[in-house]
Amino acid sequence: MESERRLIYHETQKLQFCLLHSLNNLFQEKDAFTRANLNAIAEKLTFGDPNKATWTPLSVIFKPHHNSLTGNYDINVLIAALEERGKRVMWHDRRNGTSSIDLDGLRNELFGIIVNVPVRRYAGLWKSRHWVALRRIEGVWYNLDSDFPAPYCFKNTEEIREFLDSVMSTGAEVLLIMNDKE
Template sequence: MSKSPLNLYHEKQRKKLCALHTLNNLLQSDAFKQADLDEICLRLSPGSRFLNPHRALLGLGNYDVNVIMSALQDKGLEAIWFDQRKDPNCLNMNHIFGFILNIDNFQKNQTLLSILNIGNLFASKKHWIAFRKIGDQYYNLDSKLDTPEAVGQETEMIQLLRDKLSSGDCQVLLVVDKKVAEDLSCYRNAE
């Protein structure tokens, strides 16, 4: 973990733990440990200690969306899949706690293992990233960055989401509190 010049909480990438870092960076605290996410995996699939479908082999991380959604629920938050066919301008940004993006992390210089589809055991093709408004700015809290990067204000964040979604290799989760998840006030037409 490091503190950025703006004093933002920022965990850097270790192993296949981007989901863990994304949750903690989004929550701006050391809210979860790897053991917490492993426990959620066991809750989701009891009896699957070593070959759990919600994480990588041997418990090395690479947690799936079900673990992220359960972890957020443990903190009183919900994750809503954003329909990528919609324009992000339909979002009521004041009702959104933050964003989690799952992006394609596949390198163009494929190794032989990746070409043979053996590399999936060792390297994930997907990466989790958190974005959140802190103060009057949205920040990219990606664990692969040295420090968080300012995105800008609402207009710039909406454009970033639009660009990521149009690339075709990105999924977006809206992180909201439970009431917003129930009334869907994270969308402008829901008010």
């Protein structure tokens, strides 16, 4: 009898909370992180910043590490959130291509991948960036992009490498999320 495949957890995009959705999709938990968690991390980063900017009336909404209304968290929040969960972030050097990434998990260090891709919305008038989680679940890699209506299952590691090489050629940043060594 073939074992049943577990359901893949997948949050879809709301406002600019793609970092929140990416983290929850990466950890495969509905509330691995909440807006309150990420806001607290962003505030802690701001409080500890020796170079923090002076306060203006717009500071209520546009904070140094996120927008308090729409989300739009930055890389500092991502790294701090992952470190709280015992993960570390390694920036992938695009000069090496994707052949240097151990996608097969032979050393069991790679927890997942977060990609920060440039996007254009509203007929190209709005330029922004979007966080996307990739994760191997039960031996199969998935693209858990919150803009997708459902997770996308990669056929094999070659397809993931092609995807990553393609998005890196458009200016995407690839972040390897590693398990801490014990």
